Amino acid sequence: MTRFLRLWKDGAGAAVDGSVHVSMNDYLVRGFRDVPRVAMAGLRFRRAWPETEGALGLWFATTGDGRRQISVSVWREPADLQRFVRSPGHRRVVRDFRDAGVLLNTTWTAERFDRRLIWRQAEDRLTGRLADVPHH
Template identity: 35%
Template sequence: MPHTLWSTAWQDGPAGEPPGRGTDVVVSVTEFVTHRPWTTLSVGAAGLRLRRTWPQTPGAVGMWLWADVRPRMDRSGSITVWTTREHLLGFVARPDHRRIVDAYRGRGTLRSATWQTPFAGRAALRESARRLLSGADPWPASGS
């Protein structure tokens, strides 16, 4: 059965679009699979709260939040685009992000993939992330 993913609209970060096509960006895709499907709603709400501060996040180009719409709806996460890996790491270390990770530790399984790629437009980035999330492409090792 094909995966249908719901996602929020693209939200710009303060970095906006990279200077031009071909400029390297860092893409990060996260997936959180809850142990109990009813936890997914609170995970999504936490992501939406964190999204409110996105426009002030240094180095953020843009993001989408996503959720799997299969009957159990136990998968959700984000697709984020950054100017540098250091900016991504700065976001991961932020206290509000760490609170969410700590709150859901042990309540599901988190995986992520990060890669650097030349910017070829939002549609191309979103498609590569959707292929990963749908299982059409394998998950690369984090940091590759």
């Protein structure tokens, strides 16, 4: 069974009643020499997360060898995620690491902002328990 080392960070958004939007990036770094650079970029996003508009929270996760870098972000609504994706910092990271690995992304709606529920849903996707979701 795949084990994930994960760190949670609260976002700027206040808790919401009802459904939330979840985005998961599963990035497989091609070479070990790029693992520290990719991890540092992810940790910079994590550090700034409390100021990210519409973000309710974020997991930064990895597997034992560090080549698989994962983010699971929870948003009030899809428009909040889209604003973040269009931000200069995010666009720069996408450009800088375009050739360093293979990215698989998936989004879904969680019934409520429940960290335990959402991580279980993420693990189902990351480990292949959901057949229609690509994973590394």
